[in-house]
Amino acid sequence: MKLLSVNLGRRKYVPYTDHPEGVTGIDKRPVEGPVRIAAPGPKGIGASGVAGDEVCSTLHHGGDDQAVYAVAREDLDDWERELGRPLANGGFGENLTTEGVDVSNALIGERWRIGAEVVLEVTCGRIPCRTFQGHLGERQWVKRFTAKGAPGAYLRVIEPGEVRAGDALEIVHRPDHDVTVALQFRAVTTERTLLPRLLAAGGALHPESLEAAREYAAKYGG
Secondary structure (H helix, E strand, O other): OEEEEEEEEOOEEOOOOOOOOOEEOOOEEEOOOOEEEOOOOOEOOEOOOEOOOOOOOOOOOOOHHHOEEEEEHHHHHHHHHHHOOOOOOOOOOOOEEEEOOOHHHOEOOOEEEEOOOEEEEEEEEOOOOHHHHHHHOOOOHHHHHHHHOOOOEEEEEEEOEEEOOOOEEEEEEOOOOOOEHHHHHHHHOOOHHHHHHHHHHHHHOOHHHHHHHHHHHHHHOO
16 A cells, blocks of 8 residues: 555636636646645635645635545546546545555545654545536536545544655554445435434544534434
């Protein structure tokens, strides 16, 4: 298991975003050398946890619980075959492109050590949006991405430090429940009856998903 690339996005003007200034940082490209990762601060105030990466819409992106976004190279390869086109590392707007890690089936609360310093904790999956669809240029992309159910994972920073392409990735903690990123994603998108199952992940779960699970369980049981 290893880190294939660290990818950074720069502010860019595009016609396909709902940002009031028409900008996005979704177009991320691999960079050389070490990159610092640290907790950016609360959502709405903090942006990316990856130094040099621009987050333009802090209402929906960034913050401590979505500090870093990771996608498996294996998932990009699968989409390449389905779409019939190449997808570079960073092509989904991910900060980290991994190899040998089943990112979408990681457990909520699972912790990864990358390199010698950084420890990250899995919090939730990525919800596709209009900007993502425009960036990929694929019709009905939001629907297709959601149906596949392999969203990649957002992570919070437990121990800050520097990472670089080629660093080893080690799973150093796996919690004692069965709530995966893929399950969380389905629960908050297409199968809301699954929401009560998310409660088993406790405080490791992204706060918005945890609140949704609690509200659903209080209203419908489970």
